[in-house]
Amino acid sequence: MFPDATLVLDYMLNLFTGIMDRLRVYPEHMRENLERSYGLVFSQRVLLALIETGLSRQDAYAIVQRNAMRAWNERVPFLDLLLADPDVTSRISEAELRGLFDYGYYLKNIGATFERLGL
Template identity: 40%
Template structure:
């Protein structure tokens, strides 16, 4: 039997300030026309700025740091960043995955 605590899972993900979405953000930046190497630097810089301040009074989320970054603000719409940071992206194939792992029952 698998017991799942969705609220706790969401809280764990949120406690990381959004850094867990860095891969999708990297792809969004490249789709927006930013060179991959530049996109990687942007993501890395903002992820580390988020990570090093987690839990501190002046902490900002990964999203806040990205939107304040001039290299992002000049090239990518806020909606694109929001879409890349949506947890729905990771739920698209969840039923298929569960069927593969647990069977059709």
């Protein structure tokens, strides 16, 4: 069984190497795809920020869900709706709210990850 497993692993690594060699990344397309969500990719961060202000998870979820559904259905930026919602702005400042909508937050450990992988 061990020789079969190593043959399969060799095949998988060769296949993966071929895929990675031909992989093309278009950052501008990646950003466009993220923007198509109207900022909903940041909904979890907003939810957690609301909870940190002392709001119950259930109440915070209701606020986020209400605004998220409206953003999706009306095709308007999630951030704009949150900034206009007194249930949000009474608990989170505009600056803090805008800070939650930072793609860089999700990349903060990328250097350490690459270093750990030896890249």
